Amino acid sequence: MRPLLAVDDLAVEFPTDDGVVRAVDGVSLRVGRGEILGVVGESGSGKSVTAMSVLGLVRPPGRVTRGSVRFDGEELLTLPARRLRRIRGGRIAMIFQDPMTALNPVVPVGVQIAEAVRLHQPRLGRAAVRARVLELLASVGVADPARRYGRHPHEYSGGMLQRAMIAMAVANRPDLLIADEPTTALDVTVQAQVLGLLDTARRETGAAAVLITHDLGVVAELADRVAVMYAGRVVEHGDVHQVFTTPRHPYTRGLLAGRPAPATAPGDLTPIQGSPPDLLAPPPGCAFEPRCALGAGRTVCRTSRPERVAAAGGHVSACHLREEPV
Protein backbone atom coordinates (compact mmCIF):
# COMPACT_ATOMS: atom_id res chain seq x y z
CA MET A 1 0.00 0.00 0.00
CA ARG A 2 1.12 3.51 -0.75
CA PRO A 3 2.38 5.27 2.38
CA LEU A 4 0.56 8.42 3.49
CA LEU A 5 3.80 10.35 3.79
CA ALA A 6 7.00 9.43 2.00
CA VAL A 7 10.08 11.56 2.54
CA ASP A 8 12.98 10.59 0.31
CA ASP A 9 16.58 11.73 0.46
CA LEU A 10 15.60 15.14 1.85
CA ALA A 11 18.37 17.69 2.34
CA VAL A 12 17.97 21.14 3.88
CA GLU A 13 20.76 23.70 4.01
CA PHE A 14 21.16 26.93 5.93
CA PRO A 15 23.78 29.33 4.64
CA THR A 16 25.49 31.12 7.52
CA ASP A 17 28.37 33.57 7.77
CA ASP A 18 30.67 30.69 8.62
CA GLY A 19 29.57 28.39 5.84
CA VAL A 20 26.69 26.16 4.87
CA VAL A 21 25.00 24.10 7.57
CA ARG A 22 23.41 20.90 6.34
CA ALA A 23 20.73 20.56 8.97
CA VAL A 24 19.08 17.68 7.15
CA ASP A 25 21.19 15.49 4.92
CA GLY A 26 19.48 12.69 3.08
CA VAL A 27 16.55 11.87 5.34
CA SER A 28 14.04 9.25 4.24
CA LEU A 29 10.92 8.41 6.20
CA ARG A 30 7.63 6.56 5.69
CA VAL A 31 4.39 7.05 7.56
CA GLY A 32 1.43 4.78 6.81
CA ARG A 33 -2.22 5.70 7.35
CA GLY A 34 -3.24 5.73 11.00
CA GLU A 35 0.31 4.94 12.04
CA ILE A 36 2.50 6.73 14.58
CA LEU A 37 6.11 7.31 13.66
CA GLY A 38 8.34 8.39 16.53
CA VAL A 39 11.30 10.53 15.52
CA VAL A 40 14.01 10.67 18.17
CA GLY A 41 17.37 12.33 18.29
CA GLU A 42 19.17 14.99 20.25
CA SER A 43 18.84 18.74 19.78
CA GLY A 44 20.11 19.86 16.40
CA SER A 45 19.78 16.46 14.79
CA GLY A 46 17.34 17.86 12.23
CA LYS A 47 14.02 16.59 13.61
CA SER A 48 12.16 19.89 13.57
CA VAL A 49 13.65 21.08 10.30
CA THR A 50 12.50 17.85 8.67
CA ALA A 51 9.00 18.46 10.02
CA MET A 52 8.92 22.05 8.81
CA SER A 53 10.12 21.11 5.33
CA VAL A 54 7.23 18.66 5.02
CA LEU A 55 4.95 21.72 5.27
CA GLY A 56 7.21 23.82 3.05
CA LEU A 57 7.96 26.18 5.94
CA VAL A 58 11.73 26.10 6.22
CA ARG A 59 12.68 29.59 7.33
CA PRO A 60 14.67 31.55 4.80
CA PRO A 61 17.56 31.63 4.11
CA GLY A 62 17.31 27.89 4.74
CA ARG A 63 16.16 25.89 1.75
CA VAL A 64 15.48 22.37 0.62
CA THR A 65 18.25 21.43 -1.77
CA ARG A 66 17.38 17.86 -2.60
CA GLY A 67 14.86 15.13 -2.17
CA SER A 68 11.14 14.66 -2.30
CA VAL A 69 8.20 14.81 0.10
CA ARG A 70 5.17 12.93 -1.17
CA PHE A 71 1.92 13.15 0.73
CA ASP A 72 -0.82 10.81 -0.40
CA GLY A 73 1.01 10.47 -3.71
CA GLU A 74 1.39 14.21 -4.26
CA GLU A 75 4.78 15.92 -4.32
CA LEU A 76 4.66 18.72 -1.77
CA LEU A 77 8.00 20.36 -2.51
CA THR A 78 6.87 21.58 -5.91
CA LEU A 79 3.20 22.12 -5.09
CA PRO A 80 1.85 25.61 -5.91
CA ALA A 81 1.46 27.82 -2.81
CA ARG A 82 -2.32 27.89 -3.00
CA ARG A 83 -2.69 24.11 -2.89
CA LEU A 84 0.00 23.80 -0.25
CA ARG A 85 -1.95 26.19 1.97
CA ARG A 86 -4.99 23.95 1.69
CA ILE A 87 -2.94 20.99 2.89
CA ARG A 88 -1.39 22.92 5.79
CA GLY A 89 -3.77 22.77 8.70
CA GLY A 90 -6.28 20.91 6.53
CA ARG A 91 -4.78 17.52 5.77
CA ILE A 92 -1.53 17.93 7.70
CA ALA A 93 -1.68 19.75 11.03
CA MET A 94 1.18 20.64 13.29
CA ILE A 95 1.33 20.77 17.08
CA PHE A 96 4.10 23.02 18.32
CA GLN A 97 6.42 22.54 21.24
CA ASP A 98 5.47 25.55 23.32
CA PRO A 99 1.82 26.60 23.10
CA MET A 100 2.67 29.87 24.89
CA THR A 101 4.69 31.08 21.92
CA ALA A 102 2.77 29.24 19.19
CA LEU A 103 -0.37 31.22 19.96
CA ASN A 104 -0.63 34.98 19.56
CA PRO A 105 -0.57 36.37 23.11
CA VAL A 106 -3.00 39.21 22.39
CA VAL A 107 -5.69 37.23 20.57
CA PRO A 108 -8.24 35.16 22.54
CA VAL A 109 -7.61 31.42 22.25
CA GLY A 110 -11.10 30.69 20.92
CA VAL A 111 -10.66 33.24 18.17
CA GLN A 112 -7.41 31.61 17.09
CA ILE A 113 -9.00 28.18 16.88
CA ALA A 114 -11.92 29.70 14.99
CA GLU A 115 -9.44 31.19 12.54
CA ALA A 116 -7.92 27.76 11.91
CA VAL A 117 -11.41 26.36 11.27
CA ARG A 118 -12.42 29.23 9.00
CA LEU A 119 -9.25 28.98 6.89
CA HIS A 120 -10.33 25.55 5.72
CA GLN A 121 -14.11 25.85 5.92
CA PRO A 122 -14.70 29.38 4.66
CA ARG A 123 -18.40 28.79 4.03
CA LEU A 124 -19.15 28.03 7.66
CA GLY A 125 -21.17 30.80 9.34
CA ARG A 126 -20.02 32.72 12.40
CA ALA A 127 -22.29 30.80 14.77
CA ALA A 128 -21.37 27.45 13.28
CA VAL A 129 -17.65 28.17 13.61
CA ARG A 130 -18.10 29.18 17.24
CA ALA A 131 -20.14 26.05 17.95
CA ARG A 132 -17.43 23.93 16.35
CA VAL A 133 -14.71 25.58 18.44
CA LEU A 134 -16.67 25.04 21.66
CA GLU A 135 -17.19 21.40 20.68
CA LEU A 136 -13.47 21.02 19.98
CA LEU A 137 -12.47 22.63 23.27
CA ALA A 138 -14.87 20.36 25.14
CA SER A 139 -13.52 17.30 23.34
CA VAL A 140 -9.98 17.98 24.53
CA GLY A 141 -11.14 18.37 28.11
CA VAL A 142 -11.15 22.15 28.48
CA ALA A 143 -13.75 22.74 31.16
CA ASP A 144 -16.35 25.47 30.60
CA PRO A 145 -15.38 26.17 26.97
CA ALA A 146 -17.93 28.99 26.57
CA ARG A 147 -16.14 30.99 29.24
CA ARG A 148 -12.64 30.03 28.07
CA TYR A 149 -13.36 30.92 24.44
CA GLY A 150 -12.65 34.61 24.96
CA ARG A 151 -9.68 34.15 27.27
CA HIS A 152 -6.16 35.04 26.21
CA PRO A 153 -3.29 32.51 26.26
CA HIS A 154 -1.82 33.91 29.49
CA GLU A 155 -5.07 33.09 31.27
CA TYR A 156 -4.63 29.39 30.47
CA SER A 157 -2.29 26.97 32.18
CA GLY A 158 0.40 25.36 30.03
CA GLY A 159 -1.34 22.01 29.89
CA MET A 160 -4.70 23.60 29.12
CA LEU A 161 -3.14 25.64 26.35
CA GLN A 162 -1.54 22.57 24.76
CA ARG A 163 -4.98 20.94 24.87
CA ALA A 164 -6.35 23.94 22.99
CA MET A 165 -3.49 23.60 20.51
CA ILE A 166 -4.41 19.95 19.97
CA ALA A 167 -8.03 20.99 19.46
CA MET A 168 -6.83 23.46 16.85
CA ALA A 169 -4.75 20.78 15.14
CA VAL A 170 -7.60 18.28 14.82
CA ALA A 171 -10.15 20.99 13.94
CA ASN A 172 -10.16 20.10 10.25
CA ARG A 173 -9.80 16.33 10.69
CA PRO A 174 -6.30 16.05 9.25
CA ASP A 175 -4.88 12.82 7.88
CA LEU A 176 -1.53 13.52 9.45
CA LEU A 177 -0.54 15.20 12.72
CA ILE A 178 2.99 16.38 13.22
CA ALA A 179 3.73 16.91 16.90
CA ASP A 180 7.07 18.61 17.51
CA GLU A 181 8.02 17.78 21.09
CA PRO A 182 4.45 18.44 22.23
CA THR A 183 5.15 17.98 25.93
CA THR A 184 8.64 19.43 26.33
CA ALA A 185 7.35 22.79 27.57
CA LEU A 186 4.89 21.26 30.01
CA ASP A 187 5.12 20.27 33.66
CA VAL A 188 6.04 16.63 34.10
CA THR A 189 2.75 16.02 35.87
CA VAL A 190 0.61 16.92 32.88
CA GLN A 191 2.82 15.45 30.16
CA ALA A 192 1.23 12.01 30.35
CA GLN A 193 -2.27 13.52 30.25
CA VAL A 194 -1.53 15.59 27.20
CA LEU A 195 0.10 12.67 25.39
CA GLY A 196 -2.89 10.49 26.21
CA LEU A 197 -5.19 13.18 24.90
CA LEU A 198 -3.12 13.56 21.75
CA ASP A 199 -3.41 9.85 21.10
CA THR A 200 -7.16 9.85 21.76
CA ALA A 201 -7.73 12.82 19.48
CA ARG A 202 -5.64 11.14 16.82
CA ARG A 203 -7.51 7.88 17.14
CA GLU A 204 -10.89 9.60 16.90
CA THR A 205 -9.99 11.27 13.64
CA GLY A 206 -8.05 8.26 12.34
CA ALA A 207 -5.04 10.43 11.66
CA ALA A 208 -1.48 9.23 11.34
CA ALA A 209 1.14 11.04 13.38
CA VAL A 210 4.76 11.98 13.38
CA LEU A 211 5.79 12.33 17.00
CA ILE A 212 9.03 14.20 17.40
CA THR A 213 10.53 13.76 20.83
CA HIS A 214 13.65 12.94 22.73
CA ASP A 215 11.77 10.87 25.24
CA LEU A 216 12.32 7.21 24.38
CA GLY A 217 9.67 6.17 26.87
CA VAL A 218 7.05 8.13 24.96
CA VAL A 219 8.08 6.50 21.72
CA ALA A 220 7.97 3.02 23.24
CA GLU A 221 4.50 3.68 24.57
CA LEU A 222 2.82 5.40 21.62
CA ALA A 223 4.71 4.84 18.40
CA ASP A 224 4.37 1.99 15.94
CA ARG A 225 7.67 2.70 14.26
CA VAL A 226 10.65 4.80 15.14
CA ALA A 227 13.29 6.75 13.26
CA VAL A 228 16.49 7.65 15.09
CA MET A 229 18.17 10.78 13.79
CA TYR A 230 21.74 11.88 14.23
CA ALA A 231 23.48 14.88 12.63
CA GLY A 232 20.81 15.39 10.00
CA ARG A 233 20.47 11.74 9.00
CA VAL A 234 18.29 8.83 9.91
CA VAL A 235 20.65 6.25 11.37
CA GLU A 236 18.05 3.65 12.24
CA HIS A 237 14.45 3.18 11.24
CA GLY A 238 12.09 0.37 11.97
CA ASP A 239 9.38 -1.21 14.08
CA VAL A 240 9.52 0.15 17.65
CA HIS A 241 9.69 -3.26 19.26
CA GLN A 242 12.43 -4.40 16.90
CA VAL A 243 14.52 -1.26 17.28
CA PHE A 244 14.23 -1.20 21.05
CA THR A 245 14.97 -4.89 21.58
CA THR A 246 17.57 -5.39 18.85
CA PRO A 247 19.07 -1.97 18.08
CA ARG A 248 21.46 -2.21 15.15
CA HIS A 249 23.14 1.20 15.24
CA PRO A 250 25.66 1.98 18.00
CA TYR A 251 24.00 5.38 18.52
CA THR A 252 20.63 3.79 19.19
CA ARG A 253 22.33 1.36 21.54
CA GLY A 254 23.94 4.27 23.32
CA LEU A 255 20.62 6.06 23.66
CA LEU A 256 18.94 2.97 25.07
CA ALA A 257 21.82 2.29 27.44
CA GLY A 258 21.66 5.89 28.65
CA ARG A 259 18.10 5.57 29.94
CA PRO A 260 17.72 5.59 33.70
CA ALA A 261 16.21 2.37 34.98
CA PRO A 262 13.98 2.56 38.06
CA ALA A 263 16.80 1.25 40.25
CA THR A 264 19.53 3.46 38.81
CA ALA A 265 21.41 5.37 41.45
CA PRO A 266 22.57 8.91 40.69
CA GLY A 267 25.90 8.77 38.87
CA ASP A 268 25.15 5.34 37.45
CA LEU A 269 23.87 6.63 34.12
CA THR A 270 25.78 5.60 31.02
CA PRO A 271 26.06 8.65 28.79
CA ILE A 272 27.30 8.66 25.20
CA GLN A 273 30.70 10.30 25.42
CA GLY A 274 31.52 13.45 23.43
CA SER A 275 29.15 15.82 21.69
CA PRO A 276 27.40 15.95 18.30
CA PRO A 277 29.52 16.98 15.32
CA ASP A 278 29.78 20.54 14.07
CA LEU A 279 27.43 20.59 11.10
CA LEU A 280 29.56 23.27 9.45
CA ALA A 281 32.35 20.73 9.12
CA PRO A 282 30.85 17.26 9.48
CA PRO A 283 33.19 14.28 9.61
CA PRO A 284 33.79 12.89 6.10
CA GLY A 285 32.81 9.39 7.12
CA CYS A 286 30.18 8.28 9.60
CA ALA A 287 29.01 11.34 11.61
CA PHE A 288 28.89 9.25 14.77
CA GLU A 289 32.36 7.78 14.39
CA PRO A 290 34.19 10.06 16.90
CA ARG A 291 31.76 9.04 19.67
CA CYS A 292 31.21 5.46 18.62
CA ALA A 293 32.09 2.69 21.04
CA LEU A 294 32.64 0.25 18.18
CA GLY A 295 33.91 2.21 15.23
CA ALA A 296 36.00 5.03 16.69
CA GLY A 297 39.26 5.17 14.79
CA ARG A 298 38.40 2.51 12.26
CA THR A 299 39.42 3.53 8.76
CA VAL A 300 36.18 2.54 7.09
CA CYS A 301 34.14 4.53 9.61
CA ARG A 302 36.40 7.57 9.33
CA THR A 303 36.50 7.77 5.57
CA SER A 304 33.28 6.48 4.08
CA ARG A 305 29.67 7.20 4.79
CA PRO A 306 27.68 4.14 5.80
CA GLU A 307 24.80 3.35 3.46
CA ARG A 308 21.36 2.49 4.73
CA VAL A 309 20.83 -1.23 4.69
CA ALA A 310 17.50 -2.92 5.25
CA ALA A 311 17.28 -6.08 7.30
CA ALA A 312 14.28 -8.30 7.96
CA GLY A 313 10.96 -6.55 8.70
CA GLY A 314 12.00 -3.23 7.13
CA HIS A 315 14.49 -2.59 9.92
CA VAL A 316 16.90 -0.10 8.33
CA SER A 317 20.22 1.04 9.74
CA ALA A 318 23.23 2.96 8.49
CA CYS A 319 26.38 1.50 10.03
CA HIS A 320 29.44 -0.25 8.64
CA LEU A 321 29.65 -2.52 11.64
CA ARG A 322 26.05 -3.58 11.97
CA GLU A 323 26.86 -7.27 11.90
CA GLU A 324 29.25 -7.07 14.82
CA PRO A 325 28.08 -8.08 18.28
CA VAL A 326 27.11 -5.47 20.82
Add this chain to the structure above:
Amino acid sequence: MTAVRPAVPRSPAAPAARRFLRNRMARAGAVFLACVGLLALAAPLVAGHDPNAVDLAAFREPPSAAHLLGTDSSGRDVFARLVHAGRVSLLVGLLSALAAVALGTLLGALAGMFGGPVDAVVMRAADVVLSFPSLVVVVVLAGVFGPSTAMLVLVFAAGNWPTACRVVRGLTLSLREREYVQAARAFGAGRPTVIGRHVLPAVLPQVAVVGTLLVAQLILLEAVLSFLGLGVQPPQASWGNMLTDAQNLTLIQTMPWLWLPPGLAIALTVLAVNFVGDGLRDAVDPKGARS
Protein backbone atom coordinates in the same frame (compact mmCIF):
# COMPACT_ATOMS: atom_id res chain seq x y z
CA MET B 1 -12.84 27.24 46.70
CA THR B 2 -13.85 30.20 44.65
CA ALA B 3 -11.96 30.97 41.50
CA VAL B 4 -10.03 34.19 41.81
CA ARG B 5 -9.65 36.11 38.59
CA PRO B 6 -6.05 37.22 38.40
CA ALA B 7 -5.64 40.97 38.09
CA VAL B 8 -4.09 40.74 34.66
CA PRO B 9 -5.36 43.00 31.93
CA ARG B 10 -7.32 41.39 29.11
CA SER B 11 -5.45 43.35 26.45
CA PRO B 12 -2.47 45.71 26.34
CA ALA B 13 -4.71 48.69 25.50
CA ALA B 14 -5.84 49.42 29.05
CA PRO B 15 -2.43 50.00 30.67
CA ALA B 16 -1.36 52.03 27.63
CA ALA B 17 -4.39 54.29 28.04
CA ARG B 18 -3.58 54.66 31.73
CA ARG B 19 0.02 55.62 30.97
CA PHE B 20 -1.19 58.15 28.40
CA LEU B 21 -3.58 59.79 30.85
CA ARG B 22 -0.88 60.06 33.51
CA ASN B 23 1.14 62.25 31.14
CA ARG B 24 0.12 65.85 31.95
CA MET B 25 1.32 67.44 28.71
CA ALA B 26 -0.38 64.82 26.58
CA ARG B 27 -3.60 65.29 28.54
CA ALA B 28 -3.48 69.08 28.08
CA GLY B 29 -2.71 68.63 24.38
CA ALA B 30 -5.62 66.27 23.94
CA VAL B 31 -8.02 68.65 25.70
CA PHE B 32 -6.82 71.60 23.60
CA LEU B 33 -7.19 69.61 20.38
CA ALA B 34 -10.67 68.53 21.39
CA CYS B 35 -11.61 72.21 21.83
CA VAL B 36 -10.08 73.21 18.49
CA GLY B 37 -11.80 70.27 16.83
CA LEU B 38 -15.16 71.18 18.34
CA LEU B 39 -14.81 74.82 17.30
CA ALA B 40 -13.93 73.75 13.77
CA LEU B 41 -16.82 71.31 13.59
CA ALA B 42 -19.25 73.89 14.94
CA ALA B 43 -17.75 76.71 12.86
CA PRO B 44 -21.00 77.81 11.15
CA LEU B 45 -22.75 77.93 14.53
CA VAL B 46 -20.13 79.86 16.50
CA ALA B 47 -18.72 82.11 13.78
CA GLY B 48 -21.53 84.67 13.86
CA HIS B 49 -20.50 86.02 10.48
CA ASP B 50 -20.05 84.65 6.99
CA PRO B 51 -16.27 84.07 6.75
CA ASN B 52 -16.24 85.26 3.14
CA ALA B 53 -18.60 88.23 3.45
CA VAL B 54 -16.70 91.28 2.31
CA ASP B 55 -17.51 94.58 3.99
CA LEU B 56 -15.31 97.24 2.48
CA ALA B 57 -16.82 99.86 4.75
CA ALA B 58 -15.37 98.13 7.79
CA PHE B 59 -11.90 96.87 6.92
CA ARG B 60 -9.05 96.35 9.36
CA GLU B 61 -11.23 97.24 12.32
CA PRO B 62 -9.85 96.37 15.73
CA PRO B 63 -11.67 93.82 17.89
CA SER B 64 -15.09 94.98 19.07
CA ALA B 65 -18.36 93.53 20.26
CA ALA B 66 -19.52 93.16 16.66
CA HIS B 67 -16.25 91.59 15.48
CA LEU B 68 -14.61 89.63 18.31
CA LEU B 69 -11.21 89.57 16.63
CA GLY B 70 -11.73 92.54 14.35
CA THR B 71 -11.87 92.47 10.57
CA ASP B 72 -9.24 91.88 7.91
CA SER B 73 -8.14 93.97 4.90
CA SER B 74 -11.34 93.07 3.02
CA GLY B 75 -13.57 93.72 6.00
CA ARG B 76 -14.14 90.00 6.70
CA ASP B 77 -14.69 88.88 10.29
CA VAL B 78 -11.37 87.44 11.56
CA PHE B 79 -12.95 85.14 14.15
CA ALA B 80 -15.33 83.64 11.58
CA ARG B 81 -12.42 83.07 9.24
CA LEU B 82 -10.30 81.61 12.04
CA VAL B 83 -12.79 78.88 12.97
CA HIS B 84 -13.59 78.08 9.35
CA ALA B 85 -9.88 77.96 8.54
CA GLY B 86 -9.49 75.45 11.39
CA ARG B 87 -11.76 73.09 9.47
CA VAL B 88 -9.58 73.22 6.39
CA SER B 89 -6.24 73.07 8.19
CA LEU B 90 -7.23 70.18 10.46
CA LEU B 91 -8.89 68.31 7.61
CA VAL B 92 -5.86 68.60 5.33
CA GLY B 93 -3.54 67.56 8.17
CA LEU B 94 -5.66 64.60 9.28
CA LEU B 95 -6.64 63.32 5.85
CA SER B 96 -3.18 63.48 4.36
CA ALA B 97 -1.52 61.96 7.45
CA LEU B 98 -4.12 59.20 7.44
CA ALA B 99 -3.57 58.49 3.76
CA ALA B 100 0.23 58.61 4.14
CA VAL B 101 0.17 56.25 7.12
CA ALA B 102 -2.29 53.84 5.49
CA LEU B 103 -0.16 53.62 2.37
CA GLY B 104 3.07 53.34 4.36
CA THR B 105 1.69 50.65 6.66
CA LEU B 106 0.44 48.55 3.79
CA LEU B 107 3.67 48.81 1.81
CA GLY B 108 5.81 48.28 4.92
CA ALA B 109 3.90 45.14 5.91
CA LEU B 110 4.15 43.74 2.39
CA ALA B 111 7.87 44.52 2.19
CA GLY B 112 8.57 42.96 5.58
CA MET B 113 6.39 39.91 5.05
CA PHE B 114 7.39 39.02 1.51
CA GLY B 115 11.00 40.20 1.61
CA GLY B 116 13.20 39.64 -1.42
CA PRO B 117 12.34 41.63 -4.56
CA VAL B 118 9.12 43.09 -3.06
CA ASP B 119 11.13 44.45 -0.15
CA ALA B 120 13.83 45.82 -2.44
CA VAL B 121 11.37 47.64 -4.72
CA VAL B 122 9.34 49.15 -1.89
CA MET B 123 12.34 50.32 0.10
CA ARG B 124 14.09 51.84 -2.90
CA ALA B 125 10.87 53.67 -3.75
CA ALA B 126 10.82 54.94 -0.16
CA ASP B 127 14.39 56.19 -0.53
CA VAL B 128 13.50 58.00 -3.74
CA VAL B 129 10.48 59.69 -2.14
CA LEU B 130 12.51 60.69 0.92
CA SER B 131 15.17 62.29 -1.24
CA PHE B 132 12.63 64.62 -2.89
CA PRO B 133 11.98 67.86 -1.02
CA SER B 134 8.19 67.75 -0.92
CA LEU B 135 7.97 71.55 -0.87
CA VAL B 136 9.49 71.69 -4.33
CA VAL B 137 7.19 68.95 -5.61
CA VAL B 138 4.12 70.85 -4.45
CA VAL B 139 5.38 74.07 -5.99
CA VAL B 140 5.88 72.32 -9.33
CA LEU B 141 2.54 70.51 -9.21
CA ALA B 142 0.77 73.69 -8.15
CA GLY B 143 2.25 75.34 -11.20
CA VAL B 144 1.19 72.53 -13.51
CA PHE B 145 -2.29 71.71 -12.20
CA GLY B 146 -3.15 74.88 -10.32
CA PRO B 147 -3.20 74.80 -6.54
CA SER B 148 -6.08 73.02 -4.79
CA THR B 149 -6.83 71.43 -1.44
CA ALA B 150 -7.26 67.96 -2.95
CA MET B 151 -3.88 68.22 -4.62
CA LEU B 152 -2.33 69.16 -1.28
CA VAL B 153 -3.70 66.02 0.36
CA LEU B 154 -2.50 63.79 -2.47
CA VAL B 155 0.98 65.28 -2.57
CA PHE B 156 1.34 65.19 1.22
CA ALA B 157 0.31 61.53 1.27
CA ALA B 158 2.59 60.63 -1.63
CA GLY B 159 5.54 62.37 -0.03
CA ASN B 160 5.20 61.17 3.55
CA TRP B 161 4.42 57.45 3.47
CA PRO B 162 8.06 56.28 3.86
CA THR B 163 8.27 57.04 7.60
CA ALA B 164 5.39 54.72 8.46
CA CYS B 165 6.62 52.25 5.86
CA ARG B 166 10.04 51.93 7.49
CA VAL B 167 8.63 51.57 10.98
CA VAL B 168 6.12 48.93 9.92
CA ARG B 169 8.65 47.02 7.84
CA GLY B 170 11.01 46.81 10.80
CA LEU B 171 8.27 45.59 13.12
CA THR B 172 7.04 43.10 10.52
CA LEU B 173 10.51 41.64 10.10
CA SER B 174 10.64 40.85 13.81
CA LEU B 175 7.03 39.66 13.96
CA ARG B 176 7.65 37.33 11.03
CA GLU B 177 10.06 35.33 13.15
CA ARG B 178 7.57 34.81 15.96
CA GLU B 179 6.54 31.25 16.45
CA TYR B 180 2.84 32.11 16.33
CA VAL B 181 3.26 33.51 12.84
CA GLN B 182 5.01 30.30 11.83
CA ALA B 183 2.18 28.38 13.50
CA ALA B 184 -0.47 30.41 11.68
CA ARG B 185 1.23 29.59 8.39
CA ALA B 186 1.42 25.92 9.38
CA PHE B 187 -2.36 26.08 9.80
CA GLY B 188 -2.74 27.25 6.23
CA ALA B 189 -2.80 31.04 6.58
CA GLY B 190 -1.32 32.83 3.59
CA ARG B 191 0.93 35.82 4.02
CA PRO B 192 -1.87 38.37 3.42
CA THR B 193 -3.93 36.63 6.11
CA VAL B 194 -0.99 36.75 8.50
CA ILE B 195 -0.61 40.47 7.79
CA GLY B 196 -4.28 41.08 8.52
CA ARG B 197 -4.55 38.93 11.65
CA HIS B 198 -1.16 39.25 13.31
CA VAL B 199 0.89 42.07 11.81
CA LEU B 200 -1.53 44.99 11.45
CA PRO B 201 -3.02 44.72 14.95
CA ALA B 202 0.48 44.49 16.41
CA VAL B 203 1.91 47.50 14.56
CA LEU B 204 -1.16 49.71 15.05
CA PRO B 205 0.10 51.44 18.23
CA GLN B 206 3.41 52.46 16.64
CA VAL B 207 1.62 53.51 13.48
CA ALA B 208 -0.69 55.71 15.55
CA VAL B 209 2.34 57.46 17.00
CA VAL B 210 3.96 58.03 13.61
CA GLY B 211 0.62 59.21 12.23
CA THR B 212 0.01 61.69 15.03
CA LEU B 213 3.42 63.28 14.70
CA LEU B 214 2.88 63.43 10.96
CA VAL B 215 -0.40 65.33 11.46
CA ALA B 216 1.57 68.08 13.20
CA GLN B 217 4.14 68.24 10.41
CA LEU B 218 1.52 68.37 7.71
CA ILE B 219 -0.58 71.07 9.40
CA LEU B 220 2.58 73.13 9.48
CA LEU B 221 3.44 72.34 5.85
CA GLU B 222 -0.07 73.24 4.75
CA ALA B 223 0.25 76.56 6.57
CA VAL B 224 3.57 77.27 4.87
CA LEU B 225 2.24 76.50 1.40
CA SER B 226 -0.96 78.43 1.90
CA PHE B 227 1.05 81.37 3.21
CA LEU B 228 3.07 81.24 -0.01
CA GLY B 229 -0.17 81.14 -1.98
CA LEU B 230 0.44 77.59 -3.24
CA GLY B 231 -1.94 75.78 -0.92
CA VAL B 232 -5.51 76.52 0.01
CA GLN B 233 -6.77 79.29 -2.25
CA PRO B 234 -8.59 82.42 -1.13
CA PRO B 235 -11.34 83.25 -0.54
CA GLN B 236 -11.43 79.90 1.32
CA ALA B 237 -9.71 80.58 4.62
CA SER B 238 -6.87 78.52 6.03
CA TRP B 239 -4.58 79.48 8.90
CA GLY B 240 -1.71 79.77 6.48
CA ASN B 241 -3.35 82.08 3.97
CA MET B 242 -4.77 84.27 6.74
CA LEU B 243 -1.16 85.11 7.58
CA THR B 244 -0.59 86.27 4.02
CA ASP B 245 -2.43 89.44 4.93
CA ALA B 246 0.21 90.23 7.47
CA GLN B 247 3.08 90.45 5.07
CA ASN B 248 4.01 94.00 5.83
CA LEU B 249 5.76 95.54 8.75
CA THR B 250 3.23 98.26 9.48
CA LEU B 251 0.43 95.72 9.77
CA ILE B 252 2.49 93.52 12.03
CA GLN B 253 3.32 96.46 14.28
CA THR B 254 -0.08 98.09 14.41
CA MET B 255 -2.72 95.45 13.76
CA PRO B 256 -1.87 92.29 15.72
CA TRP B 257 -5.46 90.97 15.39
CA LEU B 258 -4.74 90.20 11.76
CA TRP B 259 -1.85 87.81 12.32
CA LEU B 260 -1.81 86.87 15.99
CA PRO B 261 -4.95 84.63 15.98
CA PRO B 262 -4.00 82.42 13.00
CA GLY B 263 -0.33 82.38 14.08
CA LEU B 264 -1.24 81.24 17.56
CA ALA B 265 -3.73 78.72 16.19
CA ILE B 266 -1.02 77.09 14.08
CA ALA B 267 1.61 77.14 16.81
CA LEU B 268 -0.63 75.85 19.60
CA THR B 269 -2.32 73.19 17.47
CA VAL B 270 0.99 71.82 16.21
CA LEU B 271 2.39 71.89 19.75
CA ALA B 272 -0.67 70.10 21.10
CA VAL B 273 -0.52 67.43 18.40
CA ASN B 274 3.15 66.87 19.16
CA PHE B 275 2.46 66.53 22.89
CA VAL B 276 -0.24 63.98 22.14
CA GLY B 277 2.14 62.14 19.83
CA ASP B 278 4.88 62.05 22.45
CA GLY B 279 2.40 60.90 25.04
CA LEU B 280 1.21 58.12 22.74
CA ARG B 281 4.76 57.04 22.08
CA ASP B 282 5.57 56.76 25.76
CA ALA B 283 2.28 55.02 26.43
CA VAL B 284 2.78 52.50 23.66
CA ASP B 285 6.38 51.70 24.53
CA PRO B 286 6.72 51.58 28.31
CA LYS B 287 10.35 50.47 28.08
CA GLY B 288 11.42 53.58 26.20
CA ALA B 289 9.40 55.94 28.40
CA ARG B 290 11.16 58.53 30.42
CA SER B 291 10.59 58.16 34.14
